[in-house]
Amino acid sequence: MPVDEHVYDLLIVGGGPAGMAAAASAAGAGLDTVLIDERPTLGGQVYKQPGPGMRVTDAKEMGAQYLAGRALIDAVDQSAATVRLRSSVLDLEAEEGGWVAMVQTDGDPVSSLRARRVIVAAGAHDRPVVFPGWTLPGVITAGGLQTLAKTQAFIPGERIVFAGSGPVALAFPAQLAGYGANIVTALEAGPAPSPGDLVKIAASAPGNVGLLMDAAKYQSALIARRIPLRYRRIVVRAEGDGRVERVVHARVDAQWRVVPGTEETVDADVLCVGYGFTPTAELLRLVGCGFDNHEDLGGPVVRKDEWCRTDIASIYAAGDGAGVEGSAVAADEGRVAAFAAALDAGIMTPDAATVAARPLLRRIARRRALTRATERMYGVGQGVFDLADAGTIVCRCEGVVERDVRAAVEAAPEVSAVKALTRAGMGPCQGRMCGRHIAAMIAERRGVSIDEVAPATPRMPLRPVPIGAVADADVIDPGLFAVKDDAPIEPDRTDVVPAEVIARAGGVVTDTDVLVMGGGIAGAAVAYYLAKEGVDVELVERGELNREASGTNAGSFHFQLAIHQLSGKGTDADRSRLLSDARASVEAYGLWKTLGDELGADIGLHQTGGWMVAETSEQLRLLHEKHVLEAEAGIHTEVLTGAALRDRAPYFSDRVIGATYCDLEGHANPLVVAPLYARRAVEHGARMRTGIEVFSIEVDDTSASHRFVVRTSAGTIRARRIVNCAGGWAGELGAMVGLRFPIRREGLHVNVTEARDELLPSMVQHIGRRLTLKQTHHGSFIIGGGWPTPTTGYPRRYPTTWNSAAGNLRVALDIVPQLEDVRVIRTWSGVIAFTDDYSPIVGESVSVPGYFACVASTGFTFSPIYARRIAEMIVDPAAASPFDERFSIDRTVDRIRA
Numbered sequence: 001m002p003v004d005e006h007v008y009d010l011l012i013v014g015g016g017p018a019g020m021a022a023a024a025s026a027a028g029a030g031l032d033t034v035l036i037d038e039r040p041t042l043g044g045q046v047y048k049q050p051g052p053g054m055r056v057t058d059a060k061e062m063g064a065q066y067l068a069g070r071a072l073i074d075a076v077d078q079s080a081a082t083v084r085l086r087s088s089v090l091d092l093e094a095e096e097g098g099w100v101a102m103v104q105t106d107g108d109p110v111s112s113l114r115a116r117r118v119i120v121a122a123g124a125h126d127r128p129v130v131f132p133g134w135t136l137p138g139v140i141t142a143g144g145l146q147t148l149a150k151t152q153a154f155i156p157g158e159r160i161v162f163a164g165s166g167p168v169a170l171a172f173p174a175q176l177a178g179y180g181a182n183i184v185t186a187l188e189a190g191p192a193p194s195p196g197d198l199v200k201i202a203a204s205a206p207g208n209v210g211l212l213m214d215a216a217k218y219q220s221a222l223i224a225r226r227i228p229l230r231y232r233r234i235v236v237r238a239e240g241d242g243r244v245e246r247v248v249h250a251r252v253d254a255q256w257r258v259v260p261g262t263e264e265t266v267d268a269d270v271l272c273v274g275y276g277f278t279p280t281a282e283l284l285r286l287v288g289c290g291f292d293n294h295e296d297l298g299g300p301v302v303r304k305d306e307w308c309r310t311d312i313a314s315i316y317a318a319g320d321g322a323g324v325e326g327s328a329v330a331a332d333e334g335r336v337a338a339f340a341a342a343l344d345a346g347i348m349t350p351d352a353a354t355v356a357a358r359p360l361l362r363r364i365a366r367r368r369a370l371t372r373a374t375e376r377m378y379g380v381g382q383g384v385f386d387l388a389d390a391g392t393i394v395c396r397c398e399g400v401v402e403r404d405v406r407a408a409v410e411a412a413p414e415v416s417a418v419k420a421l422t423r424a425g426m427g428p429c430q431g432r433m434c435g436r437h438i439a440a441m442i443a444e445r446r447g448v449s450i451d452e453v454a455p456a457t458p459r460m461p462l463r464p465v466p467i468g469a470v471a472d473a474d475v476i477d478p479g480l481f482a483v484k485d486d487a488p489i490e491p492d493r494t495d496v497v498p499a500e501v502i503a504r505a506g507g508v509v510t511d512t513d514v515l516v517m518g519g520g521i522a523g524a525a526v527a528y529y530l531a532k533e534g535v536d537v538e539l540v541e542r543g544e545l546n547r548e549a550s551g552t553n554a555g556s557f558h559f560q561l562a563i564h565q566l567s568g569k570g571t572d573a574d575r576s577r578l579l580s581d582a583r584a585s586v587e588a589y590g591l592w593k594t595l596g597d598e599l600g601a602d603i604g605l606h607q608t609g610g611w612m613v614a615e616t617s618e619q620l621r622l623l624h625e626k627h628v629l630e631a632e633a634g635i636h637t638e639v640l641t642g643a644a645l646r647d648r649a650p651y652f653s654d655r656v657i658g659a660t661y662c663d664l665e666g667h668a669n670p671l672v673v674a675p676l677y678a679r680r681a682v683e684h685g686a687r688m689r690t691g692i693e694v695f696s697i698e699v700d701d702t703s704a705s706h707r708f709v710v711r712t713s714a715g716t717i718r719a720r721r722i723v724n725c726a727g728g729w730a731g732e733l734g735a736m737v738g739l740r741f742p743i744r745r746e747g748l749h750v751n752v753t754e755a756r757d758e759l760l761p762s763m764v765q766h767i768g769r770r771l772t773l774k775q776t777h778h779g780s781f782i783i784g785g786g787w788p789t790p791t792t793g794y795p796r797r798y799p800t801t802w803n804s805a806a807g808n809l810r811v812a813l814d815i816v817p818q819l820e821d822v823r824v825i826r827t828w829s830g831v832i833a834f835t836d837d838y839s840p841i842v843g844e845s846v847s848v849p850g851y852f853a854c855v856a857s858t859g860f861t862f863s864p865i866y867a868r869r870i871a872e873m874i875v876d877p878a879a880a881s882p883f884d885e886r887f888s889i890d891r892t893v894d895r896i897r898a
Contacts, residue, residue: 397427
């Protein structure tokens with residue numbers, strides 16, 4: 001990967017008003033500054049410049065907006081700032097002393113860029129509004145139509161309806177008409193200005209005369225061109241055969257909800273939609289900034305002080321990307337952010353920075369006073385989220401309709417769960433178009449405000465990027481999954497004080513026969529198999545069901561012996577353990593092939609067969625050795641090399657000298673299996689409680705009915721028996737009763753691509769390098785293999801790192817070269833539990849009778865079979881088959897007594 005060793009003082013992301021003003025001011029203050037923007041020219045959305053091959057012959061004829069933009073561009077050009085256009089920031093990660101950005105320019109390989117501080121001035125994009133017909137050709141956003149007009153001098157259509165709200169509903173129709181557009185009507189969802197509004201606007205006039213004169217000019221232009229501006233009207237649907245032919249609109253109330261019986265239809269071939277803008281905030285979310293919800297400012301608004309400092313050190317946010325307030329405020333915020341960066345870098349003195357920023361802050365305050373004066377007129381109503389009908393497409397990328405999203409929201413009102421159940425938000429745009437609509441549906445279902453609905457965790461890359469541009473041969477493969485002496489230490493939690501939480505829970509006490517701790521696939525399966533037999537069972541999960549390892553893995557069935565089972569001592573030394581694992585695979589396969597019928601639903605099971613590849617003679621020797629072990633265990637595999645391998649798998653590169661094939665392998669959908677287990681468990685009488693954390697477990701040896709007293713964030717639970725299904729966190733729950741499990745947890749990466757035509761009919765794994773690779777029935781490739789993430793303390797998600805993704809994708813490309821131009825659309829992180837002796841922790845404790853555990857490293861594959869056997873041990877101990885002694889949960893026990 002190309003590496004730029006130069007470290008800039010300041011990186012500015014975005015070349016609109018805020019970014020340009022920041023770049024000129026920062027460079028002028030003496031900061032070594034670089035500005036990056038995706039467009040071919042500076043200007044951003046509002047100050048777009050004419051496209052390639054076009055030139056301006058009379059700048060004054062272009063109007064005041066063009067001149068304002070040109071002045072900012074000239075200021076950047078005349079400064080010492082470096083400008084990189086046609087460049088996208090795909091990732092931003094903290095490092096000692098600053099930040100490293102991963103940047104792609106003009107489709108070239110991704111390169112790194114370092115800076116001590118970062119101003120994010122990414123601007124805003126048109127607010128997506130979901131209504132019947134919004135995907136028809138002929139429906140275009142205000143920003144899209146403005147782009148065509150400004151950069152190409154082109155206006156599509158002969159009859160244009162504009163539907164929107166806020167200042168754009170006045171300005172855009174007038175501007176577009178000036179470019180020659182035939183606007184047949186303009187629909188404003190807000191109310192006409194009242195006398196009271198006009199009084200407030202007049203009071204805010206000092207310092208805002210220019211803006212008010214612009215508004216008057218736009219109003220006059222609409223009157224002069226006889227364009228009707230109709231207040232309290234919203235688009236209801238677009239109709240037509242294959243394209244827009246008619247627009248249906250209706251009257252709305254103060255919350256923008258449609259008034260029945262007020263629909264009207266107008267003939268049109270273009271519908272321009274402009275219900276405001278929403279901040280482009282993915283980069284700020286990625287680095288961990290905090291957000292609040294201000295719907296009138298576009299929705300999610302980053303927290304920042306008046307100097308544009310966010311709550312992440314050395315990250316600043318300015319312009320519409322930090323709250324949509326228009327180009328004038330954006331430019332001034334850019335300047336303020338630049339002065340803040342110069343002050344924090346020691347380039348400006350506090351007095352100099354204050355003097356420079358004071359008039360800007362005053363001007364920003366005056367403009368915000370005008371915004372407050374227009375709140376009643378331009379406030380966004382909840383009805384903007386209520387326009388879709390059951391058949392309306394919500395997620396354009398995946399073609400998911402409203403009724404399916406609604407059903408998922410009813411079943412599991414949480415963003416990640418809805419994604420899992422419907423695939424909404426999983427396409428190339430990663431929820432930019434549908435995410436807000438879905439969040440509003442979830443908020444309505446839960447009876448909360450939209451800001452209480454946690455958005456999907458942001459992940460790199462921030463834009464789809466080809467695998468070949470990311471893959472990096474310089475990244476070293478982590479190799480085997482053995483315990484490392486230099487393993488990083490996970491930081492202590494700081495989000496809770498257990499004693500305080502327990503005290504707040506009060507004296508609430510509940511009883512159960514069996515308490516299951518952990519809401520992943522193991523816990524949900526244990527609860528199901530117990531409830532099915534009539535056992536009184538309750539499951540508690542401190543987060544949401546299926547949110548950790550069970551729902552963040554690639555869903556592979558690992559029936560072949562794999563790299564994560566190898567200790568490095570050789571198969572002879574590990575023969576007994578590996579043979580036992582292989583036999584367990586046969587048993588697990590028997591359960592998985594009937595699990596869909598058992599749960600009465602599609603679990604996304606695809607028995608595609610699987611390859612295990614080798615690139616070296618030593619790796620090929622391992623394949624032969626594991627083949628012998630698998631045959632002894634009853635798993636049919638075959639070893640192929642040379643022409644036989646090429647005939648069967650022509651997609652492998654010449655680096656692959658041999659492979660084993662197992663027809664049992666495949667994958668299921670990890671996003672639905674655990675929730676299905678949980679749903680069926682509830683149907684059989686189990687109780688599922690999320691958002692409940694266990695803080696302590698007391699053992700009462702004198703009680704036969706309630707041996708365990710469990711203190712939680714929701715009160716006390718008394719249980720006769722306990723099953724620890726907490727995966728990577730099982731050690732903490734074991735320690736509460738004096739058990740010390742030989743377990744650790746590690747974060748891992750999974751990369752997902754766009755959909756392509758079928759290339760890989762079977763899953764691919766590597767015996768010597770970290771790789772799992774499969775193509776789903778949707779056509780996307782899922783690429784994983786256990787590449788590590790940095791450590792982090794709960795409740796934060798494990799962060800992704802560019803290096804791990806780049807190394808993982810390099811291995812994939814080495815094995816299947818045809819993946820080079822396939823675009824990665826997201827990389828997510830999961831977590832996996834490892835035991836130091838490579839054996840599961842499953843069964844009942846001898847030293848703490850009634851305390852069970854169900855924890856497996858290859859948890860998705862083996863948890864269901866272990867869970868069923870745990871349930872059998874509880875229901876009928878005499879008839880149940882004992883677990884292998886190496887599974888013992890007491891094998892490293894050191895009972896701690898007071």
